[in-house]
Amino acid sequence: MWFRDDLRVSDHAALCEAAKDPEGLVALYLLDECSAQTRPLGAATKWWLHHSLQSLTETLAGLGVPLVLRRGAAEEVLPEVVAESGATKVFWNRRYGPERAIDARLKQDLRGQGIDARSFIGGLLHEPHTISTAEGTPYRVYSAFWRACLRHGDPALPLPAPVALRAAEGEVSSDSLPDWKLLPTDPDWASQFANFWTPGEEFAHMRLREFLGDQVIRYQADRDTPSVDATSRLSPHLRWGEISPRTVWHEALHSGLDVGMFLSEIAWREFAWHTLFHVGEDPAHSLERRSLNRRFDLFPWRSSAEADTELDAWRRGTTGFPLVDAGMRELWQSGSMHNRVRMVVASFLSKNMLVDWRVGEAWFWDTLLDADRASNPFNWQWVAGCGADAAPYFRVFNPTTQVKKFDPEGKYVTRWAPESLLCVPILDLAQTRERALAAYQLTKQQPLS
DNA sequence: TTTTGAGTTGTTCGA
DNA sequence: GTCGAACAACTCAAA
Numbered sequence: 001m002w003f004r005d006d007l008r009v010s011d012h013a014a015l016c017e018a019a020k021d022p023e024g025l026v027a028l029y030l031l032d033e034c035s036a037q038t039r040p041l042g043a044a045t046k047w048w049l050h051h052s053l054q055s056l057t058e059t060l061a062g063l064g065v066p067l068v069l070r071r072g073a074a075e076e077v078l079p080e081v082v083a084e085s086g087a088t089k090v091f092w093n094r095r096y097g098p099e100r101a102i103d104a105r106l107k108q109d110l111r112g113q114g115i116d117a118r119s120f121i122g123g124l125l126h127e128p129h130t131i132s133t134a135e136g137t138p139y140r141v142y143s144a145f146w147r148a149c150l151r152h153g154d155p156a157l158p159l160p161a162p163v164a165l166r167a168a169e170g171e172v173s174s175d176s177l178p179d180w181k182l183l184p185t186d187p188d189w190a191s192q193f194a195n196f197w198t199p200g201e202e203f204a205h206m207r208l209r210e211f212l213g214d215q216v217i218r219y220q221a222d223r224d225t226p227s228v229d230a231t232s233r234l235s236p237h238l239r240w241g242e243i244s245p246r247t248v249w250h251e252a253l254h255s256g257l258d259v260g261m262f263l264s265e266i267a268w269r270e271f272a273w274h275t276l277f278h279v280g281e282d283p284a285h286s287l288e289r290r291s292l293n294r295r296f297d298l299f300p301w302r303s304s305a306e307a308d309t310e311l312d313a314w315r316r317g318t319t320g321f322p323l324v325d326a327g328m329r330e331l332w333q334s335g336s337m338h339n340r341v342r343m344v345v346a347s348f349l350s351k352n353m354l355v356d357w358r359v360g361e362a363w364f365w366d367t368l369l370d371a372d373r374a375s376n377p378f379n380w381q382w383v384a385g386c387g388a389d390a391a392p393y394f395r396v397f398n399p400t401t402q403v404k405k406f407d408p409e410g411k412y413v414t415r416w417a418p419e420s421l422l423c424v425p426i427l428d429l430a431q432t433r434e435r436a437l438a439a440y441q442l443t444k445q446q447p448l449s
Numbered sequence: 450t451t452t453t454g455a456g457t458t459g460t461t462c463g464a
Numbered sequence: 465g466t467c468g469a470a471c472a473a474c475t476c477a478a479a
Contacts, residue, residue: 133475133476133477134476134477135476137475137476139475139476140474140475140476141455141456141474141475141476141477142456142457143455143456143457143476144456144475144476144477145476147477224458264457265457268457339458340458343458347459382457382458389456389457389475391457391458391459392459392471392472392473393471393472393473394459394460394470394471394472395458395459395460395471396459396460397458397459397460398459398460398461401459401460402459433460433461437471441471441472444472444473445472
């Protein structure tokens with residue numbers, strides 16, 4: 001049983017199937033950061049992965065199976081583990097990013113050697129190939145995609161976790177988790193993360209129940225207010241598949257409350273994966289590499305060198321715009337940022353600073369606990385105006401207006417960046433807005449080559 | 450097949 | 465202070 005971005009035992013199709021096998025199973029987690037189709041993990045994400053693997057190890061041990069840890073290119077290491085263990089079958093849940101090229105090649109190779117390699121439904125509500133427009137093309141507009149999801153009907157009911165597992169005979173060598181050095185040391189900049197988050201399947205379910213118990217009622221009204229704890233905070237758990245979106249969907253419906261708005265946000269995650277799936281397996285075409293709107297191929301972004309000082313201020317949260325600075329500090333200290341503020345800081349970077357959205361995306365990738373290969377670049381592209389169902393180019397968030405609207409009492413700003421109010425603004429909002437509008441207008445008018 | 454209307458998250462300006 | 469218009473172009477789906 002090969003675990004990937006699905007570090008859980010409930011609603012796990014591949015595990016359920018593997019559990020039926022009388023030969024017993026080997027549970028494997030393979031950390032692959034070197035294949036061409038994978039993306040090296042961000043530093044914050046590694047912290048989460050460490051703790052999530054620890055949690056899965058305990059859960060599996062309780063069910064009777066050790067978790068084997070191995071590192072390297074999947075196409076080299078997986079066959080090694082198969083040979084070492086004498087496994088005759090290999091099961092996994094499907095991935096929907098560029099990594100699926102690796103899975104397809106492995107499946108073919110293993111089957112060529114007489115190994116029964118099988119994949120199962122992965123961590124989405126609906127598999128991407130089952131949702132398409134009447135013309136068979138992928139959706140490019142969210143609302144139409146959401147309607148299509150609703151027409152598709154409820155996703156399958158979550159599968160129960162196995163009550164017991166049988167370990168395969170013989171021993172398979174495993175790396176030790178601390179040797180992977182996923183946790184930061186010297187300095188331990190993640191020291192505060194544990195005050196905000198508890199990785200692991202058990203806590204993912206607790207978080208969902210808590211949210212559905214007393215927060216979801218206020219979700220629609222308060223989700224845009226960053227000082228209020230009104231969001232589900234499930235995203236890092238979903239990132240590692242500690243809980244499946246199908247479980248979230250059904251438990252939310254089961255609550256009997258008005259969960260429409262919340263589920264439509266789960267569908268945005270789905271839409272990002274749908275979009276990533278349809279750009280194909282070529283890493284060069286992946287969402288983090290290329291704007292969906294090809295007109296932006298020649299966009300006159302200012303280079304990182306040119307915007308060096310401003311970029312530094314953006315990353316550190318010393319731009320002199322309290323909402324931007326508060327957001328960037330929240331990110332650094334907690335590994336997360338409120339959704340409303342993400343839009344503001346992303347608009348600030350791509351529009352006011354006129355820096356390539358990929359630079360911001362890379363920073364989020366490194367510092368966010370919930371960044372995945374679909375949502376993170378998809379949403380950056382949405383804000384930058386070059387993505388699917390993108391914000392119109394003239395939508396430039398004004399951090400001063402936004403703070404008046406969404407943090408009028410300054411609670412959020414005071415919590416994260418109290419001294420930012422005294423900083424000197426690094427740029428002129430009106431002037432940089434005009435600069436962005438001019439550049440975007442030119443790009444829009446450019447004929448597509 | 451063609452036409453038409455609608456579409457997550459904003460800001461500014463002028464009446 | 466409030467309100468509506470303008471700021472495009474394109475995709476999707478219904479008519």
